[in-house]
Amino acid sequence: MDHFQYREGQLYAEALPLTELAERFGTPLYVYSRAMLEAHYQAFDDAFGEHPHQICYAVKANSNLAVLNVLARLGAGFDIVSGGELERVLRAGGDPHKIVFSGVGKTADEMIAALKAGIHCFNVESAAELELLNLVAGEQGLVAPVSVRVNPDVDAQTHPYISTGLKDNKFGVDIDEAPALYQRAAELPHVEVLGVDCHIGSQLTSLAPFEDALHRVLKLVDKLSAQGIAIRHLDLGGGLGVRYRDEQPPTPAAYVAALLKHVPADMPIHIEPGRAIAANAGVFLTQVLYLKPTAHKNFAIVDGAMNDLIRPSLYSAWQDIVPVTPHSADCRHWDVVGPVCETGDFLGKDRALALETGDLLAVRSAGAYGFSMASNYNSRNRPAEIMVDGDQAFIVRQRESYDDQLRLESLLP
Ligand SMILES: Cc1ncc(COP(=O)(O)O)c(C=O)c1O
Numbered sequence: 203m204d205h206f207q208y209r210e211g212q213l214y215a216e217a218l219p220l221t222e223l224a225e226r227f228g229t230p231l232y233v234y235s236r237a238m239l240e241a242h243y244q245a246f247d248d249a250f251g252e253h254p255h256q257i258c259y260a261v262k263a264n265s266n267l268a269v270l271n272v273l274a275r276l277g278a279g280f281d282i283v284s285g286g287e288l289e290r291v292l293r294a295g296g297d298p299h300k301i302v303f304s305g306v307g308k309t310a311d312e313m314i315a316a317l318k319a320g321i322h323c324f325n326v327e328s329a330a331e332l333e334l335l336n337l338v339a340g341e342q343g344l345v346a347p348v349s350v351r352v353n354p355d356v357d358a359q360t361h362p363y364i365s366t367g368l369k370d371n372k373f374g375v376d377i378d379e380a381p382a383l384y385q386r387a388a389e390l391p392h393v394e395v396l397g398v399d400c401h402i403g404s405q406l407t408s409l410a411p412f413e414d415a416l417h418r419v420l421k422l423v424d425k426l427s428a429q430g431i432a433i434r435h436l437d438l439g440g441g442l443g444v445r446y447r448d449e450q451p452p453t454p455a456a457y458v459a460a461l462l463k464h465v466p467a468d469m470p471i472h473i474e475p476g477r478a479i480a481a482n483a484g485v486f487l488t489q490v491l492y493l494k495p496t497a498h499k500n501f502a503i504v505d506g507a508m509n510d511l512i513r514p515s516l517y518s519a520w521q522d523i524v525p526v527t528p529h530s531a532d533c534r535h536w537d538v539v540g541p542v543c544e545t546g547d548f549l550g551k552d553r554a555l556a557l558e559t560g561d562l563l564a565v566r567s568a569g570a571y572g573f574s575m576a577s578n579y580n581s582r583n584r585p586a587e588i589m590v591d592g593d594q595a596f597i598v599r600q601r602e603s604y605d606d607q608l609r610l611e612s613l614l615p
């Protein structure tokens with residue numbers, strides 16, 4: 203259910219009008235719906251039924267502590283890719299035993315922190331990483347639980363920047379080379395083989411690539427079993443897409459059903475959804491500063507920019523932009539652009555909107571890869587983040603101040 207709905211001519215977040223949130227907290231502003239985060243998580247969890255599983259929310263999608271905490275309370279695990287994400291999960295009350303650690307460039311320090319925290323599994327992405335992990339774990343007097351992230355060479359049919367399961371991509375270990383690496387892992391004293399991991403890309407809108415990848419993973423599991431290496435879980439990654447415009451991604455239920463069709467009933471499955479949990483649970487609220495109609499194009503200059511929400515600039519991603527209080531000023535086509543000094547600074551192009559200066563706009567589907575990819579480019583303070591829960595709104599991250607931005611810098615003596 204969409205909890206960003208119009209009521210009496212105003213867009214609401216759950217039981218609160220967005221106009222009220224803009225007044226109280228200012229713009230630009232990220233607004234999340236707790237009910238939607240929970241419902242999206244629950245949809246995955248319910249879909250597994252009795253099948254043993256762990257949903258490891260991909261922290262990179264939205265790493266706000268309150269978001270992580272809401273999910274941790276539901277029993278979520280977490281997929282992390284850095285020491286910073288580990289720290290966030292721990293501070294948000296996440297269970298370290300439900301953390302999987304992905305990423306091609308884990309440092310020794312990050313490995314140590316994760317080992318000490320007692321994470322569930324390292325998703326190892328290269329032979330060199332496996333050797334370092336073994337060494338580091340040995341030095342700590344510990345054994346590192348591992349899966350090898352395999353690259354199955356499957357085309358995820360998504361934007362080339364967010365495809366990860368092709369031979370050309372930097373991620374994972376060529377699936378044909380995986381048996382040898384597992385053999386090596388089995389021989390190393392300070393790693394213990396737990397599972398196989400695979401993540402082929404993000405914003406997938408059909409099931410076929412997931413199923414292709416799964417077939418290849420299951421073949422590998424058989425091969426490994428013949429080698430005497432038992433696999434105790436499958437981590438099938440994240441990547442389920444969402445509807446930004448007119449995409450029709452499979453539901454979590456259909457996605458999970460497609461996986462379960464192929465996997466033996468006693469084989470635990472981990473998945474790492476990020477976007478499908480967070481994207482549509484958030485909006486990015488921005489206010490029109492100036493209208494600049496020209497002979498060729500109409501520009502609506504808003505107070506939110508590419509530093510706050512970079513997906514449109516980075517991937518030419520389309521996100522819906524809707525008026526918070528629709529009115530009947532004359533409707534034109536606008537490029538909705540920010541104050542940043544880059545031609546590529548836009549939130550949307552050629553949008554049919556009736557606009558007046560001071561209007562509030564909501565960029566939909568902004569809960570994932572929104573704030574988590576924000577920067578201070580042009581020395582702009584990053585926006586505040588608000589979590590709405592029914593008729594209550596909580597500041598879950600304050601708006602940055604100039605002092606916040608400059609705290610770590612200093613002049614020469
Ligand atoms: C290893 C890994 N797991 C999970 C995810 C989450 O992907 P998504 O947000 O598309 O579900 C990503 C990002 O693509 C990833 O790299």
Ligand SMILES: N[C@@H](CCCC[NH3+])C(=O)O
Nearest residue numbers: 262364404405513570571
């Ligand atoms: N950041 C990307 C997705 C990359 C997923 C991370 N592996 C997006 O906004 O769509």
